Amino acid sequence: MNDGRLTEMMGGFGMGFGAIFWIVLLALVIWAVTSAGARTGHRSEASAKAILDERLARGEISVDEYRKLRAAL
Numbered sequence: 166m167n168d169g170r171l172t173e174m175m176g177g178f179g180m181g182f183g184a185i186f187w188i189v190l191l192a193l194v195i196w197a198v199t200s201a202g203a204r205t206g207h208r209s210e211a212s213a214k215a216i217l218d219e220r221l222a223r224g225e226i227s228v229d230e231y232r233k234l235r236a237a238l
Contacts, residue, residue: 213238 214235221231 220226
């Protein structure tokens with residue numbers, strides 16, 4: 166039924182652009198997953214220690230309590 170006229174009308178680019186679209190879409194999904202994983206890495210431990218340091222500096226916790234909590238982290 167299709168004798169190649171559709172491909173000729175598109176200049177033969179139809180399948181090429183379709184493949185490029187899927188490759189770009191796959192790359193975006195991979196980038197989104199890996200960047201989301203990087204955000205949840207060691208930063209939470211570093212931020213917990215920073216919060217603990219701030220609490221000590223504000224006087225919310227004692228030095229003994231700070232040492233105990235810091236060891237727990």
